[in-house]
Amino acid sequence: MTAEQIAWLADDGDRYAVDSGQVLIREGERCEEFFVILSGSIAIVEHYGTPEEQVLRVHGPGRFLGELGLLHGQVAFYTAVGRDPGEVLAVPVDRLRALVAQDPVLGDLVLRAYIGRRALLVGLGAGFRILGSRYSPDTRRLREFAARNRLPHRWIDLETDEEAEALLRRFCVAPEETPIVIWQEQQLLRNPSNAELARLIGLPAPPFEGSRSDLLIIGSGPAGLAAGVHGASEGLHTTLVEAVATGGQAGTSSRIDNCFGFPSGISGAELAERAVLQVHKFSARLSVPAEAIALKSHEDHYAVAFADGSVATGRTVVLATGARYRRLDVPGIDRLEGTSVYYAATAYEAQQCRADPVAVVGGGNSAGQAVLFLAHHVPRVHLVVRGGDLGAHMSRYLVDQIERHPRVEVRLHTEVEEAVGDRVLEALVVRDNRTGQRYELDARALFSFIGAEPCTGWLAGSLALDARGFVLIGAEAQADTAPAVWESRGRNCLLLETSLPGVFAAGDVRSGSVKRVASAVGEGAMAVQLVHEHLGHTATAGTG
Numbered sequence: 001m002t003a004e005q006i007a008w009l010a011d012d013g014d015r016y017a018v019d020s021g022q023v024l025i026r027e028g029e030r031c032e033e034f035f036v037i038l039s040g041s042i043a044i045v046e047h048y049g050t051p052e053e054q055v056l057r058v059h060g061p062g063r064f065l066g067e068l069g070l071l072h073g074q075v076a077f078y079t080a081v082g083r084d085p086g087e088v089l090a091v092p093v094d095r096l097r098a099l100v101a102q103d104p105v106l107g108d109l110v111l112r113a114y115i116g117r118r119a120l121l122v123g124l125g126a127g128f129r130i131l132g133s134r135y136s137p138d139t140r141r142l143r144e145f146a147a148r149n150r151l152p153h154r155w156i157d158l159e160t161d162e163e164a165e166a167l168l169r170r171f172c173v174a175p176e177e178t179p180i181v182i183w184q185e186q187q188l189l190r191n192p193s194n195a196e197l198a199r200l201i202g203l204p205a206p207p208f209e210g211s212r213s214d215l216l217i218i219g220s221g222p223a224g225l226a227a228g229v230h231g232a233s234e235g236l237h238t239t240l241v242e243a244v245a246t247g248g249q250a251g252t253s254s255r256i257d258n259c260f261g262f263p264s265g266i267s268g269a270e271l272a273e274r275a276v277l278q279v280h281k282f283s284a285r286l287s288v289p290a291e292a293i294a295l296k297s298h299e300d301h302y303a304v305a306f307a308d309g310s311v312a313t314g315r316t317v318v319l320a321t322g323a324r325y326r327r328l329d330v331p332g333i334d335r336l337e338g339t340s341v342y343y344a345a346t347a348y349e350a351q352q353c354r355a356d357p358v359a360v361v362g363g364g365n366s367a368g369q370a371v372l373f374l375a376h377h378v379p380r381v382h383l384v385v386r387g388g389d390l391g392a393h394m395s396r397y398l399v400d401q402i403e404r405h406p407r408v409e410v411r412l413h414t415e416v417e418e419a420v421g422d423r424v425l426e427a428l429v430v431r432d433n434r435t436g437q438r439y440e441l442d443a444r445a446l447f448s449f450i451g452a453e454p455c456t457g458w459l460a461g462s463l464a465l466d467a468r469g470f471v472l473i474g475a476e477a478q479a480d481t482a483p484a485v486w487e488s489r490g491r492n493c494l495l496l497e498t499s500l501p502g503v504f505a506a507g508d509v510r511s512g513s514v515k516r517v518a519s520a521v522g523e524g525a526m527a528v529q530l531v532h533e534h535l536g537h538t539a540t541a542g543t544g
Contacts, residue, residue, distance in 0.1 A: 001062055005106055006036055006089065012099065013091035018042070018082040025065060025080035028184045030073065030202060034096040035065040040086015046126050048079035050185060056124065058083060064110070067117035068150075071097065071277060074202035077127040077152045101281055111277065115270055118150060122347070127152030128201070131167055132179025133159060135423060138191050139179040140338040145194045147348030148245035148252070149288065150269055151201060194244070194289045195308060203288050208312040212301060213239040213285075215531055216314025218292050219455075221248020222517050223507025224320030225275035226524025231318075232282035234528060239312060240284060241304070243291040247272030248322045249366070249508075250517050252344040254373035257397055260518050271517070292321070295462045297500060316502045316531045319459070319471060320524065323508040323515075326451035328361060332419030333446075340425030341446045345370035350377040353445045359384055359428055361416055362449030364515070368398035370447050375407040382441055383410045384430060411441075419446065454509050464499035470511035471498055494530045496523060502534050 001009075018024065018040060025031045027048060035042070037059055044057040044065075056078060059065065065080050070093060091099075100107035121127065130146065132139030134157055146153045158164050158178055167173075171188050173180055181189040183200060192200070215231040217224045220242035231238040245251060253268035262271075279286055294305040295317070303313045325343045327333065333341055342349045345360075350373070357380040360371050367383065375381045383390075383402065390410060391399045402408050411430070417438065418429035428441040454470045464472040464480035472480055478493035486492055489501060496504045506523035508515055513523070 001036060001064060001106075001109070005103075005109075006038070006062070008103070008106075009036060009091050009096075009099065010089055012095045013089045015087055015089050017085070018088050019085050020082050022082040023048075023079060024082070024088070025076050025078070027076050027079045030075055031066070031070055032093050033090040034070065034093055035080070036089040036091070037061050037063050037065070038087040038089055040082065041084040042080050042088075043083040045079045045081055046077075046124075047185070048081060052185075056120075056126070061086070064113070066114060067121065068114045068273060069118070069202070071114065071280070072202075075200075077121050077201075097281065111274065115273055118152070121152035122150060125152075125154030127154070129154050129156055129167075129182040130179055131156040131158065131164055131182065133157070133175075134339055135159075136179060137338065141194065142179055142181065142192070142197060143348060145197060145244065145289070147346055148247075148344075149198075149203065150245075150273075198289055208239075208287075208310050211313075213237050213312070213314040214535070215239070215316050215318065215528070216302070216304060216312055217241065217318045217320060218304060219243075219248065219320035219322055219507075219509070220246040220276075220286065220288070221320060221322045221507060222250050222271075222275070222520040223322070223509075223524040223527075224248070224318070225272070225279060226521040227318045227320060227506060227527050228279045228284045228286070228524075229275065229282060230525045230528040231531065232279065232284035234532070236528070236531070238282075238284040239314065240279060240286045241290045241292065241306070241312060242286070242288045243321075244289055246276050246286070246288060249324075249344070250520075252346050253366070253369050254345065255369060256517060258395060293458050295459060295500075295503070302500070302503060316534060317500075317504070318524070318527045318531070319456075319498070319503065319505045319509055320507050320520075321455040321509050323452035323454045323470075325362075325366075325449050326453050328416060328446070328448045328450060330416055330418055332421065335423075336419055336421060336425050336446075339423065340421065340444065341419070341448065343448055345373050345447050349445070349447070350374060353378050355379060356444035357382065357442050358445040358447065359416075359441060359443040360447045360449065361385075363387055363390065364393045364449060365395055365398060367447075367449040368394045368402060370449060371402055371408055372398070372405065374447070375405050379407060380442075381408045382443060383408060384414045384416060384428075384441075385410065385412050386415050386433065388412050416446070452508065452515065456509060462500070463503065466511040468511075470513075471505040471509055472511050473498055473505050476511065494533060496527050496530055497534070502531075504530055 041060045046054045214236040215238045217227050217240045228240045251268045251272040255265050257265040291307040296303045301313050302317050305311050359382040361384045363385040413434045417431050420427040430441050431438045456469050477499040481499040504527045506527040507520035
């Protein structure tokens with residue numbers, strides 16, 4: 001930080017001396033202060049006070065402490081301890097949030113540093129440990145949840161890691177009782193649910209009890225986050241609920257180069273983190289994880305039930321649950337999902353591939369982004385495309401990079417017919433759809449980005465869906481609804497409104513959507529405007 005920035009912060013903070021060995025931030029505990037080092041130095045240490053103690057970084061004068069968890073209210077994944085005696089400036093975290101909102105230069109400095117430090121912690125395998133078999137569905141679930149939420153952790157493979165046996169003996173755990181989560185060498189969770197793991201590290205708990213929102217948003221991809229930011233900033237009492245992780249499919253993108261306003265590109269994770277901070281800035285409530293299972297209409301509000309038994313209510317609802325990639329329906333896929341077959345390409349999946357060749361199936365932008373990301377981690381990427389033109393559904397900038405990349409081999413007019421392998425993928429049987437020729441493709445992992453299936457199974461019977469399960473909106477939704485529903489309100493169904501008045505759909509979950517981040521963000525903002533229109537019309541009708 002510059003001297004001017006430190007002086008500006010000093011009006012809202014306290015200065016005090018720090019001795020060598022004095023702990024400012026302790027691993028496993030929440031920190032409520034933002035520290036700027038004025039003199040001396042502070043060491044960032046993992047496993048402080050244990051035989052595994054490791055110094056990750058040393059900060060000197062002008063540097064500040066913390067990472068993303070400080071802004072999100074999570075527990076610390078490290079310990080900050082005085083190394084050389086000196087002085088620090090301590091600013092309350094709540095005050096810091098207000099200050100960085102006032103000064104965009106300072107805000108960008110802190111945010112970029114915090115995102116980089118979180119990435120460093122994730123890369124180093126700091127934080128909690130997940131011990132389990134790579135063939136266990138629950139191990140895969142926990143690892144995916146941690147990776148999607150960008151939580152620092154390390155996986156210990158039950159079958160191959162030498163450390164696994166010693167830890168099982170130490171904690172008196174049988175192999176069949178795994179997976180387990182180990183936190184701070186003392187706390188042990190046996191096959192925890194995603195919610196239990198979330199509470200361990202401080203992800204926000206469901207805030208539903210005894211409150212009703214003006215706007216209840218289900219899903220926190222780009223559309224949901226945009227709706228949250230605009231709804232809360234415009235004075236609506238707003239609640240966002242997410243089943244797995246903020247960011248949606250976009251959050252798993254390693255790089256989005258055509259995102260408006262980011263000329264040098266931005267990762268999906270950073271885009272999601274920035275949006276989440278904006279959601280918090282305007283005091284919207286966010287809960288992760290909470291899986292919606294039912295939507296019910298009441299006289300003047302809607303109620304959404306969740307898998308854990310909780311219920312959230314809202315005067316209006318925005319559905320932004322998005323879509324997931326369709327499963328590749330070929331022999332051999334089922335037994336390999338999670339071990340060798342993936343539907344996202346993040347650092348978590350890339351780590352599993354290491355030095356092996358992989359195949360990516362799909363011809364859209366998501367497939368193209370995955371190819372370029374994986375090509376930085378593996379020796380060979382086969383892009384399998386059913387059609388004959390790579391540019392038919394993929395942006396030109398991605399096509400150009402793929403065609404020039406020395407590690408990428410594009411196979412047009414090609415379809416996967418079988419996955420070969422017992423516990424892990426050994427090869428793919430593919431077919432040239434022009435000649436009918438079948439041959440084996442050397443690949444140890446398969447990444448599938450074909451089609452889209454909406455996350456609307458929980459909505460069946462509640463509102464109108466199209467033949468593929470996407471939510472109908474506007475005129476199509478009204479045509480699928482009894483005329484009296486809209487006649488009683490004296491208006492037609494609004495643009496993004498579903499067959500339930502006051503329930504809107506935005507982003508990939510709606511019928512006919514454009515599968516782009518920018519369009520999802522725009523629809524999230526548009527949905528809030530329509531919420532205001534619905535609430536205003538309802539109030540007017542009620543008064544009349």
